[in-house]
Amino acid sequence: MRHVIIGSGPAGVVAAETLRKADPAAEITLLCGEAGPPYARMAIPYLLKGQIDEGGTHLRKDADHYGRLRIQLVQAHAQAVDTGARTVTLGGGSLLPYDRLLIATGSRPSLEQIPGIGLPGVHACWTLADARTILAKAKPGTCIVQMGAGFVGCIIMEGLLSRGVDLTILVRSGYMVRRMMNPTASGLIRKWCEAKGVRILTHTQPQGITAEGGALQVALADGHILPADLYLSAVGVDPNLEFLAGSGIAIGKGILVDANLQSNVSGVYAAGDVAEATDCLTGRRQLNAIQPNAVEQGRIAALNMAGRSARFKGSFVFNVLTTLGLASSSFGEWQGASGGESAEVLDASRYRYLNLQFEDDRLVGANTVGFSDHIGAFRGLIEGRVRLGKWKQRLREDPTQIMQAYLAAAHSVA
Amino acid sequence: MQKSLHLDPNKCTGCLQCEMACAWENHRSFTTAKSRIKVFAFHHEGRFVPYTCTQCDEAWCVLACPVDAIRLDPATGAKIVLEPTCVGCKVCTIACPFGTINYVASTGKVQKCDLCGDHGPACEKACPTGAITYVDADWTGLGKMRQWAGKTDTNPATV
Numbered sequence: 001m002r003h004v005i006i007g008s009g010p011a012g013v014v015a016a017e018t019l020r021k022a023d024p025a026a027e028i029t030l031l032c033g034e035a036g037p038p039y040a041r042m043a044i045p046y047l048l049k050g051q052i053d054e055g056g057t058h059l060r061k062d063a064d065h066y067g068r069l070r071i072q073l074v075q076a077h078a079q080a081v082d083t084g085a086r087t088v089t090l091g092g093g094s095l096l097p098y099d100r101l102l103i104a105t106g107s108r109p110s111l112e113q114i115p116g117i118g119l120p121g122v123h124a125c126w127t128l129a130d131a132r133t134i135l136a137k138a139k140p141g142t143c144i145v146q147m148g149a150g151f152v153g154c155i156i157m158e159g160l161l162s163r164g165v166d167l168t169i170l171v172r173s174g175y176m177v178r179r180m181m182n183p184t185a186s187g188l189i190r191k192w193c194e195a196k197g198v199r200i201l202t203h204t205q206p207q208g209i210t211a212e213g214g215a216l217q218v219a220l221a222d223g224h225i226l227p228a229d230l231y232l233s234a235v236g237v238d239p240n241l242e243f244l245a246g247s248g249i250a251i252g253k254g255i256l257v258d259a260n261l262q263s264n265v266s267g268v269y270a271a272g273d274v275a276e277a278t279d280c281l282t283g284r285r286q287l288n289a290i291q292p293n294a295v296e297q298g299r300i301a302a303l304n305m306a307g308r309s310a311r312f313k314g315s316f317v318f319n320v321l322t323t324l325g326l327a328s329s330s331f332g333e334w335q336g337a338s339g340g341e342s343a344e345v346l347d348a349s350r351y352r353y354l355n356l357q358f359e360d361d362r363l364v365g366a367n368t369v370g371f372s373d374h375i376g377a378f379r380g381l382i383e384g385r386v387r388l389g390k391w392k393q394r395l396r397e398d399p400t401q402i403m404q405a406y407l408a409a410a411h412s413v414a
Numbered sequence: 415m416q417k418s419l420h421l422d423p424n425k426c427t428g429c430l431q432c433e434m435a436c437a438w439e440n441h442r443s444f445t446t447a448k449s450r451i452k453v454f455a456f457h458h459e460g461r462f463v464p465y466t467c468t469q470c471d472e473a474w475c476v477l478a479c480p481v482d483a484i485r486l487d488p489a490t491g492a493k494i495v496l497e498p499t500c501v502g503c504k505v506c507t508i509a510c511p512f513g514t515i516n517y518v519a520s521t522g523k524v525q526k527c528d529l530c531g532d533h534g535p536a537c538e539k540a541c542p543t544g545a546i547t548y549v550d551a552d553w554t555g556l557g558k559m560r561q562w563a564g565k566t567d568t569n570p571a572t573v
Contacts, residue, residue, distance in 0.1 A: 051501065061481075061482050318508055322504065374514070377513030394458075404454050413423050
């Protein structure tokens, strides 16, 4: 059986490893879009900080890991998929045949549609190559204007500031990380960043960028011009799907997959940021571009590719973020379920906050700021659809009793 | 036969000797906040519940780690954090549905129970009431935990 995996991020690498365990005789080819060993984008912020070297970003540390598992790494971009002939067209036009195909091509930074976005000095912070460029250019006193304060925009700030730069963040909406955090949590993160010396301009987006004598000028809607040595664009990500045009693989926001993570085309699977699977809370299909989802989908897709039936029971969106040392997390329906109830506790001076959202007597969502102990239990409670019983009222009175509620309701130990 | 920690809330008095032993073992400090085993107090019920990682087979933390910093100790079956490799991204802390792998601000790394390697769990030795015992894996409530894990697991099949 010839297995081809397009994409060497966490989903692709876990899929390749799972395939090897499940099918010792299989041919496994892992297409890598970038040079060098597969690496974790999640580790790039720590490379920027100087905490690790590039080797520290590698998904697997043993140099012989892929060779030992007979996983063939091929550096190539997939240009097209012919689902009739079962081939992947690589750059240069060569054809790679497959029996089972996994598409795990991940995301890429969204491109801002403004004049000057192609100028030298304008960068995303997404790949190792981007990180090398930023490390080369960001020096003490370097003036950086960053558009966007979502997950990526926030998580890279510490690395940037550690290099002694002058940092201004532009935020289109009124709130940082507004797709993860409610206004209270977002406000705490903003206050924390400003206290650390970052300038945050909300309701602001650039009209265009021009180059003047080696520096950039960022024009704002109100007529102000921000000078910048470096402009970082971090306005979100889009799934890498263009190469599938005309393949017959059904695409909505992502590749539409069933409970086996198979697409509408037999033998073609998807995992990670590109897979549009069912959300176990809402029952709706959605993209879920988070690390735990990527690896779990990679594992389950691979089991199915190897002929072992495995069902993906759905996931939900949750994430953890560190912004200049301030930990925060987001789970599920943190905005609240219709007709549901909520509880919160705020200690603004210590940057601590909990927001719990309930539907009936189940936890369906949460935000945390400055609170990192046992946060996995939020996942356990939400994904397990655990009935809280009397503990719901106790949590409404004291949200910090979350572990007691989890142990009592999920493990019946109290 | 691999061994597991067996935690019995019925015998726990909440003395926190286990937390102190763990903090001392791993941080050379008696700061119980740094312990990898935690005793949760239930004041309404007058009950104390010791709780730590069950070294589950599924090992969400191992799968989710983006930098391969959580490995299996083949001698004990524990999943252990390689501190020099951990970058402190905390992805494992949200992936583990048991909430038993945690970030430690003072080290900038995550930590979890590693069963104390070849010399056996310090918490078990410190427990004066037998609420914490280190026994053959089949004797523990591991099966019960795994059964519960199956409800949240995306797929019980393992390879």
